[in-house]
Amino acid sequence: MRSSEVNRTNEYTPFHPRWYRTRVSTYWWLWKWPYLKFVLREISSVFVAYFVVLTLEQIRCLSAGPECYAKFQEWMKNPFLLVLNGISLLFVLLHMLTWFNLAPRAMVVRLGGKRVPDLLIAGANYAAWLVVTGCVAWIILR
Amino acid sequence: MAENITLEVTRYSPERDAAPAFQRYEVPLRKDWVVLDALNYIKDKVDGSLSFRWSCRMGICGSCGMMVNGEPKLTCATFLTSYAPGPVRVEPLRYFPVVRDLIVEMTDFMVKLKSVKPWIIRREEKPVADGEYLQTPQQLETYKQFSMCINCMLCYAACPVYGLDPLFSGPAAIALAQRYNLDSRDQGSRERMEILSQHEGIWGCTFVGECTEVCPKHVDPAGAIQQYKLSAAKDWFKSLVMPWGSK
Numbered sequence: 001m002r003s004s005e006v007n008r009t010n011e012y013t014p015f016h017p018r019w020y021r022t023r024v025s026t027y028w029w030l031w032k033w034p035y036l037k038f039v040l041r042e043i044s045s046v047f048v049a050y051f052v053v054l055t056l057e058q059i060r061c062l063s064a065g066p067e068c069y070a071k072f073q074e075w076m077k078n079p080f081l082l083v084l085n086g087i088s089l090l091f092v093l094l095h096m097l098t099w100f101n102l103a104p105r106a107m108v109v110r111l112g113g114k115r116v117p118d119l120l121i122a123g124a125n126y127a128a129w130l131v132v133t134g135c136v137a138w139i140i141l142r
Numbered sequence: 143m144a145e146n147i148t149l150e151v152t153r154y155s156p157e158r159d160a161a162p163a164f165q166r167y168e169v170p171l172r173k174d175w176v177v178l179d180a181l182n183y184i185k186d187k188v189d190g191s192l193s194f195r196w197s198c199r200m201g202i203c204g205s206c207g208m209m210v211n212g213e214p215k216l217t218c219a220t221f222l223t224s225y226a227p228g229p230v231r232v233e234p235l236r237y238f239p240v241v242r243d244l245i246v247e248m249t250d251f252m253v254k255l256k257s258v259k260p261w262i263i264r265r266e267e268k269p270v271a272d273g274e275y276l277q278t279p280q281q282l283e284t285y286k287q288f289s290m291c292i293n294c295m296l297c298y299a300a301c302p303v304y305g306l307d308p309l310f311s312g313p314a315a316i317a318l319a320q321r322y323n324l325d326s327r328d329q330g331s332r333e334r335m336e337i338l339s340q341h342e343g344i345w346g347c348t349f350v351g352e353c354t355e356v357c358p359k360h361v362d363p364a365g366a367i368q369q370y371k372l373s374a375a376k377d378w379f380k381s382l383v384m385p386w387g388s389k
Binding site: 018019020021022024028029031032034035038042102105106107108110113115 | 306
């Protein structure tokens with residue numbers, strides 16, 4: 001008698017009586033610092049994409065002639081863009097640091113049957129970044 | 143008189159309550175007591191109606207996982223003194239439906255665990271007369287870390303992806319799939335890949351990494367999932383370049 005009453009009033013599933021499920025808050029990423037850090041890391045890819053578009057535009061102006069490039073440079077002096085580019089640079093650096101530091105977790109390299117230490121994997125990423133940065137700097141500044 | 147500490151424990155009766163609420167209990171603050179000891183003290187001496195799961199009391203069975211002050215913990219390995227002077231808030235594991243008080247419904251996890259086939263799959267079993275499947279210490283080392291999982295589900299309670307998308311296979315199930323993929327005796331990685339290469343499988347993970355932080359057995363499920371993604375991407379590329387080749 002009692003169970004049929006409960007059955008009428010409550011939702012039952014094959015395995016358990018009526019259960020309670022808490023809704024996940026929209027602001028779950030503010031609960032703790034690692035969650036916020038994760039969201040900032042994910043957002044950083046938007047700024048990476050912005051820098052890619054900006055670089056492509058810069059190259060386009062470079063190939064279109066000095067007039068276009070002068071216009072691009074003038075445009076870059078806009079205070080709003082200066083602030084935006086400053087923030088973007090910080091996010092791109094965050095993107096680089098977080099992903100380089102996470103690389104050893106995804107890449108397990110074994111040499112002679114032994115796992116290569118995490119520091120070496122991350123270090124190889126940083127070394128590659130330094131070499132590429134050096135090459136780009138050399139091309140631009142020579 | 144011994145010093146006391148307050149526990150704020152989630153109470154929920156599906157027949158009586160519309161939503162869970164906290165109940166406060168005073169328990170002795172003893173140096174050698176873990177949160178599970180305090181819950182057992184309440185059950186034995188104060189309120190016998192309090193419901194919770196536990197079994198081994200030594201971090202092996204994985205039954206006593208709960209949220210302690212908002213963090214997923216094995217209550218048998220979490221000392222009360224770490225939270226002195228209190229109060230200590232004890233809640234059921236986050237993101238799981240609550241059946242009663244501190245007990246969560248775990249069928250979802252059990253179904254997902256089974257779906258990834260966490261056992262050794264052989265295309266063909268060799269006859270018993272041919273002896274054991276031998277393994278070198280190095281081969282054991284490749285998967286040993288992932289075999290430490292005790293199915294306590296703390297990683298699920300730490301994973302916001304699972305909270306937002308309950309279809310996600312989740313950290314422990316994927317780590318255990320990877321445990322068998324890396325086992326030199328296993329030949330079932332292709333079968334598992336078919337299940338886990340779906341969106342709700344490995345690709346659902348966004349690498350928050352908290353599953354690894356809360357794991358009481360240092361399994362590193364986040365690492366397992368990323369390694370799985372890497373091998374899935376490599377397999378996909380290989381099949382693109384060499385469509386005639388088999389894995």
